[in-house]
Every structure is written in C-alpha cells, then in structure tokens.
Amino acid sequence: xxxxxxxxxxxxxxxxxxxxxxxxxxxxxxxxxxxxxxxxxxxxxxxxxxxxxxxxxxxxxxxxxxxxxxxxxxxxxxxxxxxxxxxxxxxxxxxxxxxxxxxxxxxxxxxxxxxxxxxxxxxxxxxxxxxxxxxxxxxxxxxxxxxxxxx
Amino acid sequence: xxxxxxxxxxxxxxxxxxxxxxxxxxxxxxxxxxxxxxxxxxxxxxxxxxxxxxxxxxxxxxxxxxxxxxxxxxxxxxxxxxxxxxxxxxxxxxxxxxxxxxxxxxxxxxxxxxxxxxxxxxxxxxxxxxxxxxxxxxxxxxxxxxxxxxxxxxxxxxxxxxxxxxxxxxxxxxxxxxxxxxxxxxxxxxxxxxxxxxxxxxxxxxxxxxxxxxxxxxxxxxxxxxxxxxxxxxxxxxxxxxxxxxxxxxx
Numbered sequence: 001x002x003x004x005x006x007x008x009x010x011x012x013x014x015x016x017x018x019x020x021x022x023x024x025x026x027x028x029x030x031x032x033x034x035x036x037x038x039x040x041x042x043x044x045x046x047x048x049x050x051x052x053x054x055x056x057x058x059x060x061x062x063x064x065x066x067x068x069x070x071x072x073x074x075x076x077x078x079x080x081x082x083x084x085x086x087x088x089x090x091x092x093x094x095x096x097x098x099x100x101x102x103x104x105x106x107x108x109x110x111x112x113x114x115x116x117x118x119x120x121x122x123x124x125x126x127x128x129x130x131x132x133x134x135x136x137x138x139x140x141x142x143x144x145x146x147x148x149x150x151x
Numbered sequence: 152x153x154x155x156x157x158x159x160x161x162x163x164x165x166x167x168x169x170x171x172x173x174x175x176x177x178x179x180x181x182x183x184x185x186x187x188x189x190x191x192x193x194x195x196x197x198x199x200x201x202x203x204x205x206x207x208x209x210x211x212x213x214x215x216x217x218x219x220x221x222x223x224x225x226x227x228x229x230x231x232x233x234x235x236x237x238x239x240x241x242x243x244x245x246x247x248x249x250x251x252x253x254x255x256x257x258x259x260x261x262x263x264x265x266x267x268x269x270x271x272x273x274x275x276x277x278x279x280x281x282x283x284x285x286x287x288x289x290x291x292x293x294x295x296x297x298x299x300x301x302x303x304x305x306x307x308x309x310x311x312x313x314x315x316x317x318x319x320x321x322x323x324x325x326x327x328x329x330x331x332x333x334x335x336x337x338x339x340x341x342x343x344x345x346x347x348x349x350x351x352x353x354x355x356x357x358x359x360x361x362x363x364x365x366x367x368x369x370x371x372x373x374x375x376x377x378x379x380x381x382x383x384x385x386x387x388x389x390x391x392x393x394x395x396x397x398x399x400x401x402x
Contacts, residue, residue: 001158018195019155041183042325047249053222054249059186061179063158064197105249126325127247 008075092137180258217257271346
C-alpha cells in the first residue's frame with residue numbers, strides 16, 4: 001500500500017505491506033532510535049509522537065500513519081538536549097537501552113505539562129520500563145532540569 | 152503473531168459492516184490486544200475516517216465515539232466532572248500514556264474483556280451502546296451478549312444524577328486488575344459493577360445500603376488465575392464495595 005506522511009518534518013511517500021508495523025518502517029527509514037523492546041505494548045521503548053501524541057510504534061500499523069506527522073528522537077534532538085544531560089548526570093541511562101523511549105515520552109510530558117509535580121512525572125512515565133536503574137535517577141534528572149529552569 | 156493481507160479505511164459504516172460480515176475480516180480498535188493474537192486477517196477494517204474519535208457532550212448525555220481513546224476519557228473535563236473523577240480513575244493505571252493514546256473505547260467495550268476497567272466503570276452508570284444494526288441498547292444487556300458481526304458506533308452515557316466511585320486492586324500499578332469495582336448511587340438504588348472477576352464485568356443492584364457489600368461479594372462469581380485466587384477476589388470485592396459505600400456516604 002502507498003502511504004504519505006511527514007517524518008521528522010519531511011514529507012515522504014512509501015510502499016508498505018498491510019501488516020508492517022510503524023517501528024519496522026521507521027527503522028527502515030533510518031530512525032534507529034526507535035527500538036523493539038517487549039513487543040507487547042508494555043515497555044514504552046518504541047515511543048514516537050504521532051501528531052504530537054506519544055504512541056507505541058511496535059503496535060501501530062504503518063498504514064495508520066498515512067496522512068499523519070511522525071516525530072522520532074532523530075527529529076527532536078534539539079528539544080531533548082535541554083534535559084537529557086540532567087538525566088545522564090544522575091546515571092539514569094545506565095545501559096541506555098530504554099533511554100529513547102523515556103526521552104520521547106518526557107518531551108510529550110513537558111509539552112503537555114511544563115511544570116509537573118513528581119507524582120505527575122511518575123504517572124506520565126509509568127508506561128516506560130527501565131531494566132536497570134530503578135527509575136529514581138530519571139525522576140531526579142527531570143526534577144533537576146525543572147528546578148534549573150526556575151533558577 | 153497475526154498477519155494482515157489487506158487494510159481498508161472504511162468510508163461509511165455500511166461499508167465497514169459489509170466487510171465485517173466475512174469472518175476472516177476484523178475491525179481494528181487500538182490494535183493492542185488484537186496484535187497479541189495469532190492467525191491471519193484477510194481485511195483489517197479501520198474506522199478512523201468516520202469521525203468516531205470524539206466525545207460530544209449535550210445537556211442530557213455524553214456521546215463517546217468508538218474510536219475515542221482511553222486518554223480522551225481520562226482528560227475529558229465534562230465526563231470527569233459528572234463522574235467525580237471516576238472515569239479517569241478507571242483508566243489512569245492502564246499501562247501508560249502511550250498505550251492509552253491508542254486503546255479505543257470501542258475496542259475495550261466491544262471486547263467485553265474479563266480484565267476491563269473500562270467496561271466496569273461504565274456499567275455502573277446509566278449507559279447505552281449504539282450498534283450500527285442493533286440500535287441503541289443498555290450497556291448491561293450488551294455486556295452479557297455474545298459477540299456478533301455488528302459494529303459498535305458509540306457509547307452513550309446519560310447524565311442521570313448520580314455519585315460514583317471507582318477502585319481496583321492491582322498487584323503492580325500498570326498490571327491488569329485483580330479485581331475492579333465501580334459503585335454508583337443512582338435513582339434511589341446502589342449499583343455495583345464488578346470486573347476482572349476475571350470474567351466479564353457484571354452489575355448488581357440494591358435499594359439497601361446496609362449489607363450491600365456482603366450481598367455483592369456473595370453473588371458475584373469469581374475464579375482464580377495467576378493474579379489471585381477466587382477466594383481472594385471475593386474478599387477484595389467485599390472490601391472495595393464497602394470502601395466505595397463509605398465514600399458515597401451510604402454506610
């Protein structure tokens with residue numbers, strides 16, 4: 001099937017199979033920040049933004065992206081660079097595998113709620129699983145970033 | 152793993168219904184549960200072009216399109232004002248924001264899943280479903296029906312004055328519930344909807360507040376699975392209904 005979408009600001013057209021998932025399509029297009037984790041819609045590793053909303057690309061058909069705008073971390077590096085250093089300072093990206101999903105969902109959080117409480121951060125990021133850090137590092141990093149903006 | 156031969160964005164409910172009469176074709180919701188299944192789908196039918204992704208509010212009711220997402224439910228101010236936050240409480244622990252941006256109300260209600268928080272909370276309210284061929288019927292009737300090849304168009308929540316409380320017990324925050332419970336006070340009666348029994352949610356009513364929790368626990372069949380035994384679920388049912396009744400001021 002032929003699809004047209006805007007990927008990281010660029011209009012593209014492509015031919016895909018009916019059951020190709022968006023994750024595989026995006027990786028074929030060079031967006032290697034989008035990774036396959038649980039493959040059961042639970043871990044948040046494959047998070048991308050569709051029309052500005054975070055979704056799971058492992059469970060979205062590529063054909064459903066037809067006519068929509070998709071952003072991956074490749075297209076949002078400048079926005080992410082504001083806060084990823086604060087997360088790195090906490091050692092929260094210990095192995096780094098889950099980091100792209102965390103960063104994408106944090107971007108969505110801060111766009112929707114620029115000054116979240118710790119509980120609001122925990123709630124918004126509850127769909128992102130980290131296998132090694134225990135989540136406190138990510139929380140401290142985001143909190144330090146928010147505090148730095150107020151200073 | 153499923154495979155899909157063909158994908159169609161239906162341009163009318165009639166087109167979607169005609170396609171859905173073939174047993175090898177399937178209507179897509181959020182595709183989150185469907186994707187975990189096995190087998191081959193001949194034609195995947197997408198309703199995304201039919202304008203069913205909105206929640207419309209009038210003085211009498213909320214009309215929730217079948218393609219509205221659980222996140223739409225969570226963030227809808229009017230619906231959460233009417234339910235005192237129960238609608239948002241029912242969905243807020245379903246996996247994560249990304250998941251709730253995809254999971255549809257239609258998929259959740261149509262599936263009548265045994266683990267469904269969504270069916271549980273709406274069953275306690277004055278709710279109806281609009282089916283393309285079957286018309287408008289009470290949600291309680293729909294919840295007990297066998298699946299057929301009709302299409303769920305929208306969920307209708309009447310603004311009947313009520314107070315409602317939702318709670319669930321989960322072993323871990325974003326896991327399926329061990330038991331799900333919604334209790335409403337409406338039209339002079341108490342209504343308890345119990346889901347994750349782990350079978351489909353069911354509704355019990357009583358005009359009496361006193362003894363209601365024990366009555367519900369005694370009359371809701373439960374079963375055991377990996378998340379909890381039948382006896383544990385029955386115990387939790389009584390606890391959650393009692394807490395809800397206290398919150399409603401009924402005890």
